[in-house]
Amino acid sequence: MAETIIELRNITKCYEKDTAVIEGYNLEIKKGEFVTFLGPSGCGKTTILRMIGGFESPTSGEILLHGEDISKVPPNKRPINTVFQKYALFPHLNIYDNIAFGLKLKKRSKQEIDQKVKHALEVVDLEGFEQRHISTLSGGQQQRIAIARAIVNEPEILLLDEPLGALDYKMRKEMQLELKQMHEELGITFIFVTHDQEEALTMSDKIVVMADGRIQQAGTPEEIYDEPSNAFVADFIGESNIFNGVMTGERKVTFCDQEFVCVDDYPVGTKIEAVIRPEDAVLTKPEIGKLKGEVISSIFKGTYYEITVLHGKNEIVVQGQRDLPKGESVGINIEPDGIHVMPYDIAKNHFTGIIDDEMRLRFVDNSLKVDMTRIYPGAVLKDGLLYTGNGNYIATEGVKVDAYFNPADADLSDDPEAGTVQGHIVSIIYKGDHYSYIVRSKNEVDYYVNDEYLWNIGDYVSVVIPEDKIVYHVKS
Numbered sequence: 001m002a003e004t005i006i007e008l009r010n011i012t013k014c015y016e017k018d019t020a021v022i023e024g025y026n027l028e029i030k031k032g033e034f035v036t037f038l039g040p041s042g043c044g045k046t047t048i049l050r051m052i053g054g055f056e057s058p059t060s061g062e063i064l065l066h067g068e069d070i071s072k073v074p075p076n077k078r079p080i081n082t083v084f085q086k087y088a089l090f091p092h093l094n095i096y097d098n099i100a101f102g103l104k105l106k107k108r109s110k111q112e113i114d115q116k117v118k119h120a121l122e123v124v125d126l127e128g129f130e131q132r133h134i135s136t137l138s139g140g141q142q143q144r145i146a147i148a149r150a151i152v153n154e155p156e157i158l159l160l161d162e163p164l165g166a167l168d169y170k171m172r173k174e175m176q177l178e179l180k181q182m183h184e185e186l187g188i189t190f191i192f193v194t195h196d197q198e199e200a201l202t203m204s205d206k207i208v209v210m211a212d213g214r215i216q217q218a219g220t221p222e223e224i225y226d227e228p229s230n231a232f233v234a235d236f237i238g239e240s241n242i243f244n245g246v247m248t249g250e251r252k253v254t255f256c257d258q259e260f261v262c263v264d265d266y267p268v269g270t271k272i273e274a275v276i277r278p279e280d281a282v283l284t285k286p287e288i289g290k291l292k293g294e295v296i297s298s299i300f301k302g303t304y305y306e307i308t309v310l311h312g313k314n315e316i317v318v319q320g321q322r323d324l325p326k327g328e329s330v331g332i333n334i335e336p337d338g339i340h341v342m343p344y345d346i347a348k349n350h351f352t353g354i355i356d357d358e359m360r361l362r363f364v365d366n367s368l369k370v371d372m373t374r375i376y377p378g379a380v381l382k383d384g385l386l387y388t389g390n391g392n393y394i395a396t397e398g399v400k401v402d403a404y405f406n407p408a409d410a411d412l413s414d415d416p417e418a419g420t421v422q423g424h425i426v427s428i429i430y431k432g433d434h435y436s437y438i439v440r441s442k443n444e445v446d447y448y449v450n451d452e453y454l455w456n457i458g459d460y461v462s463v464v465i466p467e468d469k470i471v472y473h474v475k476s
């Protein structure tokens with residue numbers, strides 16, 4: 001097992017007071033690994049990279065290099081170099097001087113500099129380019145020079161912040177392979193940032209999928225693709241069909257109104273999310289398909305057709321070898337190992353509050369008038385007091401209550417007055433016949449709501465939770 005080179009321990013980063021852009025971040029990076037931070041824009045990838053490079057400090061937590069805390073070590077004293085998306089080359093210097101810049105600052109001998117620049121140019125496949133000017137190079141070549149300039153210092157770790165982001169598709173593909181080769185040749189640790197999942201899958205030994213400043217899953221590309229740990233990862237990496245379902249037997253799962261044999265086992269009754277990759281949903285004749293439906297679209301994707309089938313109210317995306325007309329009846333079968341089952345996190349949508357002197361449940365985002373007889377079954381409310389059967393009254397004030405609602409029972413509205421809590425939509429996942437939303441309140445509480453209408457990320461919405469659908473549980 002390779003030794004750990006970088007360890008991030010419980011890192012939190014707040015740029016502005018109280019707003020954490022990175023939270024509870026724990027990660028070990030092994031010597032020589034090619035690690036990729038992958039996630040949507042704004043999830044904190046660059047922030048993590050800048051903290052490792054020393055350009056930002058964590059608000060709390062530790063960054064260890066070979067087991068030593070490096071929080072006090074300035075960037076230029078860390079054995080780490082960075083390649084940025086914008087190449088940041090010196091336009092007035094030729095290529096030799098661009099690459100030699102750092103070594104000259106360190107007052108290395110002419111002979112040593114010559115030899116190292118030559119070697120760096122060999123690694124990036126631009127031998128003989130020493131005297132050329134930056135302006136005469138293509139974008140891909142400039143990025144290679146930026147890499148040469150970083151590796152000439154022989155860092156232990158190379159940080160690459162979306163280095164291929166400015167390149168066109170073909171050049172990007174070429175550079176991906178070359179970077180991977182360079183990584184093998186140099187044998188040093190690469191920490192790479194991208195929001196492109198295909199790039200991450202192609203290049204990495206380990207992918208760290210991030211959302212909202214937190215790690216969603218860290219694993220090999222195969223683990224991340226085949227065994228996503230939650231619906232966000234499944235949705236973000238590759239194409240997925242995601243359905244809500246329930247375990248209905250030993251290795252049997254029901255979703256889209258059909259029972260399937262699967263390889264995962266959870267107790268009967270467990271609510272789950274089932275992930276089916278389009279390539280694992282096999283088109284067949286309607287008579288022999290477990291799911292049956294009509295084609296609603298067929299899009300050519302180069303090597304296959306992406307076909308959407310409507311089964312009941314659910315849309316299922318499958319890969320087909322030939323174009324199918326709209327309205328065609330088809331069947332779909334899914335092998336047990338094509339179904340990835342994830343228990344649905346029922347810890348969601350719990351909000352805890354305290355009962356006040358007016359029998360309202362006060363929680364961080366609002367307060368709710370609660371029917372106390374639902375919290376204390378059998379009790380009777382009379383003259384503002386809650387009585388048990390034997391005539392004693394219950395002191396409700398100060399009692400802590402946990403309230404829970406099912407995402408399917410709530411609705412979204414654009415009328416701020418309509419709902420129980422308000423917030424911005426921070427996540428959308430399509431589940432075949434509805435969208436699954438996360439609404440984050442200004443107090444950073446997340447509410448999960450299913451809605452069949454399509455809202456957008458960032459929309460300010462009201463979460464309408466019907467009183468009678470809230471389940472209460474006395475905590476103390």
Ligand code: ATP
Binds near residue numbers: 039040043044046048
């Ligand atoms: P992208 O892919 O768009 O570059 P990212 O995943 O790299 O995004 P970061 O650049 O790390 O994300 O930003 C994470 C969050 O921190 C964002 O909300 C961003 O606005 C905020 N942020 C980043 N730098 C600063 C700063 N210097 N001051 C205040 N907020 C910042």
